[in-house]
Amino acid sequence: THKSKTELGTKATEVTVEGKTYSTDEWMNTPSTILTAISRRLHLQQDHPLAITRKLIESRFPGYNTHNDLFPVVTVEQNFDSLGFPADHIGRSRTDTYYLNQDTVLRTHTSAHQADTFRANESAGYLISADVYRRDAVDRSHYPVFHQMEGARIWDRGALDAGKSLAQTVWEDVANIPKHDIEVEDPNPTTHAERNPLQDGHSAEDVEAMAAHLKRSLEDVVVAIFSTARSASAATTGGDTAAAPADEPLKVRWVEAYFPFTSPSWELEVFWQGDWLEVLGCGIVRQSILNNAGVSNKVGWAFGLGLERIAMLLYSIPDIRLFWSTDSRFLSQFSAAGPLQRFVPFSKYPACFKDVSFWLHSSSAITGAGGRGRNAQATSHDFHENDIMEIARDVCGDLVEDVRLVDEFVHPKTGRRSFCYRTNYRSLERTLTNDETNELHERFRQQLVEKLGVELR
Ligand code: FA5
Ligand code: MG
Incomplete structure (x- = not known):
């Protein structure tokens, strides 16, 4: 679905992505191997592990609006400026981001749609799943095209029930999130004056409640993924003695993080294959983003998770390249109907x-x-x-x-x-x-x- 004039033997001056044409300039650094991946939409492909993982996570957020087909080409304004990225932020550089021209990029994260989605103001909660693109390392958990799910939940600061504070309202919502009994390592204070500050105009009580809602919601996702993975491994491996990641006790921890568009911010890590694997980043939405989106009366949280990373935990998929496989020995192992089955790797070929x-x-x-x-x-x-x-x-x-x-x-x-x-x-x-x-x-x-x-x- 892409055609550039390079392929016709002349200097590329434009590129067509999914029927939309963009003029290119000296910022263009997107190779055709990346452009051809755009049409794959693995997160929408019936019975693909990423689609099944997406649906499983969506089922943990009842009532949230879902957007799963947002266009991957966005403006620099959407991807960076609207989120408060400083002009010299490393993420903007051509070494990290795929540009079509100076003002146009392949989104590097689903947060590129935050401002527009807040502006549309259609529901208290939303989820956006999409393909994202980054120049990055080559190893078993990094790939230049991957999939993220963005989630956000906002509350109205004004129209509260009589006599009820925002914090009380949020705590009531926290009580509706399913409880779990896993141990979560979380030594971090909710806010820290230097490392993870409370935003101007936010009250500590409100942020305490929203942080609890955010963390509990995401812990619920990880617990749901792991209990599904456990029942799958019990069903498919029987007497198998080789310990799969899904059989290890679930170890989860919160670490402090920094994003230009949230404060305070955290990342959630899961212990996997002998190391801590970062699965998501999140935090309290910067008020300036909500204000600029015309909803200054709202406050809330947002997260962005790596769907591949979660699917790897869910199915014990050992290598991120497998998601792109069209080999039926891979694809035939996944089905949206029926109980989840753990991935059985086909023989490992020599390195x-x-x-x-x-x-x-x-x-x-x-x-x-x-x-x-x-x-x-x-x-x-x-x-x-x-x-x-x-x-x-x-x-x-x-x-x-x-x-x-x-x-x-x-x-x-x-x-x-x-x-x-x-x-x-x-x-x-x-x-x-x-x-x-x-x-x-x-x-x-x-x-x-x-x-x-x-x-x-
Ligand atoms: C972000 O992209 C932020 N937009 C997340 C966010 C959203 C924070 C909303 C706050 C509020 P980060 O660059 O850490 O953050 O990526 C998020 C997740 O994507 C990571 O935790 C990881 O699970 C996944 N990820 C990142 N790079 C890759 C990669 N090259 N291949 C596969 N997964 C990746
Ligand atoms: Mg990160």
Whole structure:
């Protein structure tokens, strides 16, 4: 559904996405591999695990309005400005965000629709599920296209029942959220003057109640996901001795966070495969967003969760690339009807690790590489680690599992920097041949030279 003039052999000046045409400029950095993903809409595909996960979460928010087909191309104003992102915020940079032109991006998060949805003011609660796009790391829990669900709940500050405060009203709503008995680690004060401040004009009691409503609502989602996953694993594995993530005791914790559009803010993490996995960010909506949306009499909370991350917990799906598989051995395992069944991985095909080492131009740096290069003088030869990730995706598609920096040093005499990246080639669907991985790796190396100007070692 996309066509650019590049494909016709001339310089691209416009791009058509789902029938809408945009003129491109020097900000355009969206490769065709990303544009072709736009039509997939995995979260709407019948019997797809992301669609089933979405519906399961939606069922925990009765009465909330759902929006599941909002257009993925948004303005910089919608994605960043309306949410209070400062002009120099890193998220705006072309190393992190896919631009079509200076004013137009593929949404990087579902929060891009917050202001418009608050402005429409159709209901107290809403949920927005959608595909989102980010230049990011390559590993088993990150993919440049993924799906988020945004949720928000607002309360009216004015028209309260006689004699009832806003806080009382909210606490009554809290009491209607199903209770759970899991232990949640939450050492954080609701607000903290420096790290997580109460907004001007908000009362501590109101925010205390809304924070409780927010946290309890989201804990309810995680508990529902895990109890569904548990009953599934009991049903399908019987005497299986291999412990699946779903069999581990559920460990959940709240950590303080920062977003330009909420305060106070938190992230919810779940212990998964030996590590804490961040599943969502949330907080009390910045009043300026509600004010600008013409609903200054409202206050409330918002969250944004990663649907893949939740679906991976729900089904024990080990690799985020699997969601894009059209292999029937994957797709046939999921059904919206009937009890949920845990994903049974088809045999794991062999991994093939290959390293590439290269010199940068003297005094240049790779930004974003684990914070490295930050102190180096910015030069015109600098690039971002995400550029390396994107080349790997471009050359290898889903045949690359993971790309990571394994070594870095500075030549004692010349001062030039050397980097070594290790790529793990592995198909989820078959065994790759030696020739195939050699050829992929050679193309990856050549693209690093062509696109980034590095000198291979
Ligand atoms: C946001 O995108 C905020 N818009 C969330 C939010 C909404 C906060 C409303 C407050 C109020 P963040 O960048 O952390 O936040 O992403 C949210 C979630 O998306 C993460 O917790 C994670 O579950 C998921 N996620 C982020 N990057 C990726 C990725 N590359 N691949 C898969 N999932 C991802
Ligand atoms: Mg985050």
